[in-house]
Amino acid sequence: MKKPQQSSVRPYKEWEEGLPKGKNNGTQFGILSKLHGTWVNWKDGPTGLHTTPMPSPGSSSETIFGVFHFKSQEYREQLKFTQVNAPVRNRAGSNEQFNGAVKYETAIIDNDNDLQHFEDGMYLWLGDHQMPWSEESPYQNPTTMFKHTADAESVKTDGAEPVFGPGELGPQFVPPYQISRSGVIPHGTTIHLTGNITESGEGKAPHIADLWEQQYLSVSPSMGINPEKDLIPGSLEKPKWTELPREEQNPDGGIGNSGVNSGRAYFEKIFNYDQFGAKFPYTVQPNLKLSEANERLEFKKYDMIELDSFHNTGVQGATINNVMIERYCRVTRMRYRMWIEEVYDEDFGGVIEQLQYEQIVDFEFQFGSNGGTTLWPHIQVNTLRREKDIPVDRRLPSIKLPTEVHDEEVLKKSNAASICPVMRHTRH
Numbered sequence: 001m002k003k004p005q006q007s008s009v010r011p012y013k014e015w016e017e018g019l020p021k022g023k024n025n026g027t028q029f030g031i032l033s034k035l036h037g038t039w040v041n042w043k044d045g046p047t048g049l050h051t052t053p054m055p056s057p058g059s060s061s062e063t064i065f066g067v068f069h070f071k072s073q074e075y076r077e078q079l080k081f082t083q084v085n086a087p088v089r090n091r092a093g094s095n096e097q098f099n100g101a102v103k104y105e106t107a108i109i110d111n112d113n114d115l116q117h118f119e120d121g122m123y124l125w126l127g128d129h130q131m132p133w134s135e136e137s138p139y140q141n142p143t144t145m146f147k148h149t150a151d152a153e154s155v156k157t158d159g160a161e162p163v164f165g166p167g168e169l170g171p172q173f174v175p176p177y178q179i180s181r182s183g184v185i186p187h188g189t190t191i192h193l194t195g196n197i198t199e200s201g202e203g204k205a206p207h208i209a210d211l212w213e214q215q216y217l218s219v220s221p222s223m224g225i226n227p228e229k230d231l232i233p234g235s236l237e238k239p240k241w242t243e244l245p246r247e248e249q250n251p252d253g254g255i256g257n258s259g260v261n262s263g264r265a266y267f268e269k270i271f272n273y274d275q276f277g278a279k280f281p282y283t284v285q286p287n288l289k290l291s292e293a294n295e296r297l298e299f300k301k302y303d304m305i306e307l308d309s310f311h312n313t314g315v316q317g318a319t320i321n322n323v324m325i326e327r328y329c330r331v332t333r334m335r336y337r338m339w340i341e342e343v344y345d346e347d348f349g350g351v352i353e354q355l356q357y358e359q360i361v362d363f364e365f366q367f368g369s370n371g372g373t374t375l376w377p378h379i380q381v382n383t384l385r386r387e388k389d390i391p392v393d394r395r396l397p398s399i400k401l402p403t404e405v406h407d408e409e410v411l412k413k414s415n416a417a418s419i420c421p422v423m424r425h426t427r428h
Contacts, residue, residue, distance in 0.1 A: 011172055015096045015146035022142035024085040029100040030125040030139040030178060031197055031303055034340050036083050036102070039355050039384035041076040043394045046293035048075040048108070048382030049278055049286050050116075051218040051270075054329070055365050061328050065223065065366045065374040066266035074277030075116055077382055078399040079106045079355075081123075087142075088124075094170035096146040100125035104183075107399040107421075111277055115421035118401055121183030121191075127175045139178070147172060176314055181307055181336065188322030189331045194315070195307035202301040205294045206339050208287050208358075211236070216287050216358070218270060222375045224263020236281050242271040286381045287358050290339075293383040298344040300351060307336040332375075333362040348389065355384045 013019075020026035041047060054069045055061075082105075087098035101122055108117040127144035128137050135141060150168040155161060160168075177194040184190055199206070209216045211234060212227045219225040232239055241249065246265040259265065273283045282289055309317035310333050319331045341354040363376040387395065400418040 011147040011169065012095070012145045013143055013147065015148045019146065020087055020098055020142040020144070024083065024100075025087070026098070026142050027083070027085050027087045027100045028098070028125060028127070028139065028142050028144045029083060029102060030128070031305065031340065032081075032100060032102045032123050032125045032179065033083070034303075034353070035081040035104075035123070035355075038078065038080045038387045040078050040387045040390070040398075041382070041384060041396065042390045043396055045385075045394070046289060046383040047277065048077055048380065049073070049282055049289050050075060050378070050380045051278075051283055051286055052378050053218075053363060053376040059366065061365055063366045066261075068266075068366070068376070070269055070273060072273055072276065072278035072283045073110050073116065075108050075110050075382075076396065076399075077106060077108045077384065079384060080104065091148075092173060094148060095173045096148050097127060097173070097175070098144050098146075099127075100144070107401055109399055109419065109421045113419050113421050115401070117185075119183055119185050121181060124180045124182075126178055126180060128178070130174075145173070145175070179305060179307060180317075188325045190318075190320045191309060191334050192317045192319075193307035193309050193334060193336055194311070194317050195305065195336075197303055198306045199304040200302065201299075203299065205297065205299045206302050206304060206341070208291045208294075209285070211288075212285065216360070216379075217285055218283060218377050218379055219267055220375045220377055222372060223267055225267055226263075230264060231284075238271060238280050242268050244268075286379045289381050290356050290358065290383060293356070294343075297354075300342040300344060302339050302341040305336075305338045305340070307338075309334045328365060330364045331361055332364050335360045348385075348391065352389050353386055357382060 020028070049072065051072045052070070054071065055063075056067045056069045059067045082103045084101040084103065086101075088101055090097040090099065101124055103120070103122050105120045106118065107115070110116050125139075125144070128139040130137070135143075147169060150160060150164060150166055152166045155164070155166055178196045179194070181193045182191065212231045214221070214227055217227060219227075230239060230241070241264055246260045246268070249259060249262045249265040249268070270283050271280050273279060307317075309319050311317070317334075319334055321331055325331060337358045339354075339356040341356065342351055343354050344351050357380075359380040361378040363378055364373045365376065366374050387398075398418040400420045402420050402422065
């Protein structure tokens with residue numbers, strides 16, 4: 001007789017008082033352990049870049065699309081990660097989960113040293129989401145998931161009888177995501193993203209994106225721009241139609257989709273933008289800056305993390321907005337890709353760690369010609385390296401937020417070369 005197949009979903013280790021134990025007081029950070037430290041831009045290195053569409057003065061949430069203000073800028077950043085070496089316990093009855101928390105703080109300034117953005121939040125390592133789990137997995141030592149079986153003491157203390165008795169154990173929870181990120185943005189949005197390590201490679205650079213790949217562009221189909229028709233396939237050359245004035249735009253010759261009412265007329269400003277160090281093609285596809293930064297580097301290995309506030313199935317993340325943001329420039333989704341890389345750079349003396357990211361936030365405001373709400377991608381990209389690994393003569397002044405200081409002695413001991421910027425979001 002054929003023996004029955006053994007289930008691949010086997011229980012985790014039994015939890016006991018004092019677990020988990022090991023490195024970092026028993027805290028497991030998984031791939032997030034590679035983030036600890038302060039990451040910055042450096043002199044003569046690549047810069048960050050953002051593209052930001054905004055409601056135009058005088059417009060409202062009911063305005064037909066096209067009347068919008070567009071701004072793009074180069075920027076530099078100070079992104080700090082701090083591991084908290086104390087596992088965070090989540091009790092779920094039959095299972096125990098221990099999260100590894102990594103706090104992050106970022107500050108971003110433009111080329112004039114004006115503050116453009118600041119944010120703080122937390123990354124959590126949620127555990128190895130593969131079954132059957134193995135102690136040999138690099139993400140299972142120390143362990144993040146345990147089974148917790150009912151015993152005589154818990155049955156008595158928690159009044160479990162007559163529902164169940166000692167020895168009872170329910171189904172095992174397998175985390176669908178390895179990583180979560182939560183953050184607080186001072187404009188009035190709170191984010192929660194979840195995802196996984198989705199790609200790893202050795203001896204080659206990561207493939208960031210194809211040229212004019214729609215999902216990474218600052219123009220969306222709801223804005224009336226079609227990359228296959230309105231851009232030159234395989235070429236970084238600016239399309240000829242961008243040289244025409246608004247009233248001469250006529251992509252199809254059809255009524256209602258020509259002249260000043262065409263998508264090309266409304267959005268040629270994105271293609272012709274040339275301010276604050278930002279211009280075509282980066283104002284249309286910002287992640288070209290990431291690919292460009294990698295061109296002369298020799299890659300040893302990389303890992304890519306992908307996080308999203310939206311998933312096709314299962315438990316979702318979230319974007320939660322203050323009232324004004326929700327009504328007039330709603331943030332509906334956020335996608336995030338991060339590459340943690342080891343590269344050989346002769347200028348830095350050999351192998352060095354590098355962090356790259358792409359962040360796409362979907363705004364919704366104003367109506368399109370078909371009556372649907374227009375989606376406006378707000379994109380940020382940057383290439384960073386650990387501050388301690390950057391040669392002293394290549395370091396830029398640190399960024400210090402203009403917060404209240406209670407200890408004057410701390411202020412005196414602070415970095416004399418730091419910049420304390422002023423926020424100037426309103427400057428066009």
